[in-house]
Amino acid sequence: MELVVMLEPGLLPAIRHPNAIPPTVQVLSVLHYLASGSFEITVGLAAGMSQPMFSTILRDVLCALLKHLDTYIRFPQRADLPTVKAAFYRVAHTHIALVPPRRCEQVYRNRKSFHSVNVQVVCLVDQYISQVTARYPGSVHDSFILRNNSIPHMMVPLKRDQAWLIGDSGYPNLPWLLTPVRHPTTDAKDCYNEGQSHTMWVTERCFGLLKTRFWCLHISRSALLYKAQKVCQLTVACCMLHTLGLRRHIPLLDAEEGVAVPVADEGDMGSDEEEDDEDAADSRAEQIRQYFD
Numbered sequence: 305m306e307l308v309v310m311l312e313p314g315l316l317p318a319i320r321h322p323n324a325i326p327p328t329v330q331v332l333s334v335l336h337y338l339a340s341g342s343f344e345i346t347v348g349l350a351a352g353m354s355q356p357m358f359s360t361i362l363r364d365v366l367c368a369l370l371k372h373l374d375t376y377i378r379f380p381q382r383a384d385l386p387t388v389k390a391a392f393y394r395v396a397h398t399h400i401a402l403v404p405p406r407r408c409e410q411v412y413r414n415r416k417s418f419h420s421v422n423v424q425v426v427c428l429v430d431q432y433i434s435q436v437t438a439r440y441p442g443s444v445h446d447s448f449i450l451r452n453n454s455i456p457h458m459m460v461p462l463k464r465d466q467a468w469l470i471g472d473s474g475y476p477n478l479p480w481l482l483t484p485v486r487h488p489t490t491d492a493k494d495c496y497n498e499g500q501s502h503t504m505w506v507t508e509r510c511f512g513l514l515k516t517r518f519w520c521l522h523i524s525r526s527a528l529l530y531k532a533q534k535v536c537q538l539t540v541a542c543c544m545l546h547t548l549g550l551r552r553h554i555p556l557l558d559a560e561e562g563v564a565v566p567v568a569d570e571g572d573m574g575s576d577e578e579e580d581d582e583d584a585a586d587s588r589a590e591q592i593r594q595y596f597d
Contacts, residue, residue, distance in 0.1 A: 311369060321533045340519060379454075396511075402529075414443060419527065422446070
């Protein structure tokens, strides 16, 4: 009901109509669609409406939900650092399959040879998503996405307070981003890399939970039959609802039945490695000396 109350002002018709679909039915039908990964016509029939009507409702609910993005997805500020440093944040990416537009089909083909949107998230150890970027085609390199979103702007001031993100070797080593040492030559560097690898389960688990809760994003349900802009909106909306589900301790049906939650397998896309920034290399070396020597 929290979601219905929040979205209701944006879903009520401008002119009252006796046959208008109540906001509660609109929100629940969209949640059904996102969670089941079914077709619009199937969900519409279950809710007693036509496919065109459900398509309109899906658009309206997504627009209403995305207006509250900052309520559910919020990057930590300086005041949050004591709590954040007790855990850690990791940046990673996943791919959401879609049917590409014909005029630029090639730019949506990713390194695993299917068409997708490349989605980057920052998540905490408890799988909360604190930042999401969903607007680039599948062929775009992860490091390009990182450099061209809000993360660098938000991390530079936090770096003065000894705050870092953790990323894999697909990202460049930056003063505020710690990545693995490519060719470790000491035991300390080996220990550092081992510690890095032990954090990978965080994003794998996060993507697994996200795609298990919202099967519309899972590649096993086939590619989304929407324009790229709407696929991006669906992805961000699911990330918001994922956070809401964690906050309200809403269980996963599969988890209740003892079925293993699948993890996303797109994290090992074999991204090209980039040269490290000299200042960043010095910063990483200092962390290795301080904590792993």
